[in-house]
Amino acid sequence: MSPHELFIEPWTIGAWMWRGTLAASLAAVPCAVLGVFLYLRRLSLIADALTHVALPGIVAVFLMTGSMEPLPMLLGAAAVGALASYAIENLASRDGVRSDAAIGIVFTALFAVGVILLSTSVQNAHIDTQCVLFGDVLGISDESLLLLGVVAPLVCLCVALGWRWLGLVSFDPGLAVNLGLPVAFVHYALMGGVSVATVASFEAIGAILAIAFIIVPAATAHILADRLHVMVGIAVAHALTSVLVGMYTAVWFDLSASGCIVCVGGALYAAAFLFAPRHGVMTTALRRSARRRVASRISRVA
């Protein structure tokens, strides 16, 4: 196969390659950006919880309004997300409750409520569990694409505006309190942002794979970056590279697009883990053996 067939042709057969790549990119970038702050606050697992509790949020909104309009869905998910993160924190701060258990208890319980609601009263509605969990990036609807087109820039803008506070609250909440910053507000804004970003990406990549975009780019970037803005930049680059390479892989081998995207993301993480210039496992080992060789040569000469 010629390079032209491999790289150019997928873009010319209908609009789905364009739309899929755009949707996945718009889903990935805000998740990756917010994921950096979750990662640095050791809250990555919260993302797992928030994506799951979005389900009861969406179903509850549907039951109340009877509509599947994107905006109420987003608000419902964000509200349940904020509620869940409050419940998790409240539970975790009690004596004798472990914080990891608190996360697990709250999100599985709320998710189960969502599953029950879904199995009974809204069975006839077109809430496609398969789609919510795994996404359908090649068959993305106009509404979802539009929603992502609004949410992604909005999330990035909010992060840019709140940059200083987000950074300080993540690094040293004690100093943030001392300086009189609204620490609780920043925390819930971040949680709400994560809920909105994940719900907006449901149709593109699905709830479970949204978690991958929150955790993996940030984890990769942390290995490579030593400044906060560099870390965010690398996380975004990681996310976009995963999308593009993943889309090609899916087309060439006729595989699940979202599955490929996340696998590529994982492979990039592995590469950074092994070969990062300073902290990579292989790099450090090579450096050590090079040093040993030099040392033994010196001792032989001496």
Place this chain on the structure above:
Amino acid sequence: MSDVNPPALSVRDLTVSYDSEPVLEGVSFTVGTGRLVGVVGPNGAGKSTMIKAIVGTLPVDSGDVEVLGERGKKALRKITYVPQRGSVDWDFPVTVLDVVNQGRYGHLGLLGRMTADDRRVVADAISKVGLQDLARRQIGELSGGQQQRVFLARALAQRGDVYLMDEPFVGVDAATESAIVEVLRELRDSGRTVLVVHHDLATAPEYFDSILLLNKELIAFGDTHDVFTRDHLQHAYGGRLAIFEDGGFATLA
């Protein structure tokens, strides 16, 4: 004491509990301006708890804090808190300069830009603790003593009136320890009041003008030579106190 010169720090009836177990009971004291105070007491005496309660990062059962005649948020703004080194993640992607810049955030607000003045304050703070050559390093690459100096430089950049420091000498080398003491004395001489949580009884009398002796409640507070007596220390430390023939004291682990 006249109204013109309110005390630097006034704490009344401070009580704090963990899990409904009181760790600090009814602590009251008043410190004037330009004092260097050592907060001394055995492990678990509530020294760090007291500092955190004063700066508002811990909920208190009761108590009232006044800083230079102000209360609440206004009082908090005048306090500079230097946490224990272990309280932050040193793998965080920030450089020494980034961290010291944080000391200006209170003045800058959310979107304000660093002025030339801010930058000068930050540069002064960094050179005062001797880190000018390491300003562009990621903080995880520094030694323990250098990391403690980063915190001190950030505190200097905050330009507070009252400094509360939690164990600044833990895990630092001798050079850093004397450099920190030097900076603390300069702060005192410029009229600031500094409270330092300290656990080394051997160096405490040399470092501090006043000693606040704590063991869940206030045992004694005043000039070092008044507080640092065998009776007071024995009261605070009980059997964990070793008294040397030359009049020195040390704690038994």
